[in-house]
Amino acid sequence: MSRESEFVVVANRLPVDRVAGGNGWRRSPGGLVSAIAPVMRSRQGTWVGWSGAAGEELDPFVEDGMRLVPVQQTAEDVELYYEGFSNATLWPLYHDVIAPPVYDRAMWDAYVRVNERFAAAAAEVASEGAVVWVQDYQLQLVPAMLRALRPDLKIGFFLHIPFPPPELFYQLPWRRKILEGLLGADLVGFQLPGAAANFVRLCRRLLDARTVKQDVEWEGRRVRARAFPISVDVGELRELISRQEVRWRADEIRADLGGGIVLLGVDRLDYTKGITQRLQAFGELFADRELKPGEAVFAQIATPSRERVEQYQLLRDQIEQQVGRINGEYAELGSPVIHYLHTSYDREELAALFLAADVMVVTPLRDGMNLVAKEYVACREDLRGVLVLSEFAGAAPELRRGAFLVNPYDIDGLKETLLAAIRCEPAEQARRMRVMRKRVLEHDVDRWAAEFLDELEDPAAQPAG
Numbered sequence: 001m002s003r004e005s006e007f008v009v010v011a012n013r014l015p016v017d018r019v020a021g022g023n024g025w026r027r028s029p030g031g032l033v034s035a036i037a038p039v040m041r042s043r044q045g046t047w048v049g050w051s052g053a054a055g056e057e058l059d060p061f062v063e064d065g066m067r068l069v070p071v072q073q074t075a076e077d078v079e080l081y082y083e084g085f086s087n088a089t090l091w092p093l094y095h096d097v098i099a100p101p102v103y104d105r106a107m108w109d110a111y112v113r114v115n116e117r118f119a120a121a122a123a124e125v126a127s128e129g130a131v132v133w134v135q136d137y138q139l140q141l142v143p144a145m146l147r148a149l150r151p152d153l154k155i156g157f158f159l160h161i162p163f164p165p166p167e168l169f170y171q172l173p174w175r176r177k178i179l180e181g182l183l184g185a186d187l188v189g190f191q192l193p194g195a196a197a198n199f200v201r202l203c204r205r206l207l208d209a210r211t212v213k214q215d216v217e218w219e220g221r222r223v224r225a226r227a228f229p230i231s232v233d234v235g236e237l238r239e240l241i242s243r244q245e246v247r248w249r250a251d252e253i254r255a256d257l258g259g260g261i262v263l264l265g266v267d268r269l270d271y272t273k274g275i276t277q278r279l280q281a282f283g284e285l286f287a288d289r290e291l292k293p294g295e296a297v298f299a300q301i302a303t304p305s306r307e308r309v310e311q312y313q314l315l316r317d318q319i320e321q322q323v324g325r326i327n328g329e330y331a332e333l334g335s336p337v338i339h340y341l342h343t344s345y346d347r348e349e350l351a352a353l354f355l356a357a358d359v360m361v362v363t364p365l366r367d368g369m370n371l372v373a374k375e376y377v378a379c380r381e382d383l384r385g386v387l388v389l390s391e392f393a394g395a396a397p398e399l400r401r402g403a404f405l406v407n408p409y410d411i412d413g414l415k416e417t418l419l420a421a422i423r424c425e426p427a428e429q430a431r432r433m434r435v436m437r438k439r440v441l442e443h444d445v446d447r448w449a450a451e452f453l454d455e456l457e458d459p460a461a462q463p464a465g
């Protein structure tokens with residue numbers, strides 16, 4: 001497959017992941033794949049990424065209507081580049097240092113090495129003048145590396161997670177190199193305007209680059225930094241909830257959960273998601289006798305994630321202990337107050353869960369966007385259900401008029417908000433849901449991709465004079 005693709009997505013992960021121990025594939029975890037996969041299917045591009053297994057050498061293949069080009073990672077790359085620099089350095093640094101970032105030179109070296117490999121793989125498959133769209137924090141050096149190899153390409157970059165303010169970014173020993181890597185792109189996209197502004201400010205301060213509004217002049221080119229809040233595949237979700245079996249499954253889930261008010265959390269098991277805070281608040285409502293067992297139940301679904309990174313192991317232990325303690329104290333025989341499932345589900349089951357939930361609880365301490373919040377809204381055609389949403393989710397500015405916003409660090413505030421959500425009357429639920437649905441339905445993932453790619457290909461965007 002040499003130099004024949006006009007549209008190439010480059011992401012650390014392929015959209016499918018090896019089923020452990022087997023030969024099959026399943027959808028990879030996380031919001032990036034949820035958002036980019038539908039865009040790829042409709043644009044028939046090529047996706048360059050990693051299969052999720054160490055040391056696996058694979059030829060290009062087609063899966064689920066997408067052309068996939070695997071990039072190999074050795075066990076050492078996985079440890080130093082993926083678990084290390086990507087997820088023990090950049091992930092916590094870019095999420096408000098909720099966990100302490102690790103600064104390790106061997107991890108940085110691996111990050112450079114693996115980014116070079118991704119850039120070389122993209123340069124191999126892209127046709128003359130192709131559009132190459134590089135994704136997320138694992139590949140921030142790829143734009144400049146790719147431009148050096150293939151100056152003919154149009155290169156876009158999108159960061160799915162927050163971009164930190166200078167005060168935090170300054171900690172990074174390789175801070176200039178990261179900015180230079182990103183400046184290889186023609187267009188650098190962020191979830192929110194504040195992140196784009198952080199980037200432009202950092203280019204000015206750390207690289208002495210000339211900036212004009214949201215543009216950075218760099219090596220004779222003009223690099224645009226813009227915000228494009230990502231969204232969900234509304235068409236797919238609508239189709240799912242129209243299926244009779246999904247609706248039956250939703251009824252079955254409600255019955256299985258005992259018939260009380262259902263609160264739901266659906267997240268990757270990640271310390272940025274505020275899972276312990278929401279469970280603590282919910283547990284305290286029983287301690288305070290605001291709720292009785294049977295009256296309300298919390299279903300927390302947590303996808304296993306980055307299981308060899310220490311902070312993720314600690315979090316898992318912490319949550320399991322917490323769930324055990326709360327159930328031990330407040331549950332009654334046959335009716336736990338929290339149902340905790342450490343697993344991932346297929347899209348049908350997720351849609352049924354969204355339909356079954358009276359209150360969707362999304363309380364990240366920091367999140368680039370949070371697609372779960374938008375997926376819930378997209379599924380509630382019936383205008384029922386309430387969204388409790390953290391102020392620190394990227395989705396908050398778009399959904400604030402319909403959601404119950406919370407500061408997840410404020411446990412008393414969280415308790416009050418959960419109670420208000422539980423007691424919200426149907427007419428008020430409908431009013432709030434209508435406002436949120438208008439936003440999500442009008443701004444779905446196709447529109448997001450079209451806006452990004454139109455801006456990338458905008459002929460009016462002139463190089464710096």
Ligand code: ADP
Nearest residue numbers: 030031034266267268303343344345370371372
């Ligand atoms: P992140 O990208 O940090 O994981 P998002 O909320 O933006 O967070 O995206 C998560 C995506 O993964 C959503 O599309 C959501 O539906 C999906 N997801 C989350 N938890 C599960 C689960 N337990 N099973 C299957 N899919 C899940």
Ligand code: G6P
Nearest residue numbers: 013029030031032136160161306
């Ligand atoms: C978030 C990140 C993605 C990442 C996903 C799953 O959505 O923005 O880049 O792919 O989480 O994480 P993982 O480490 O399993 O790829």
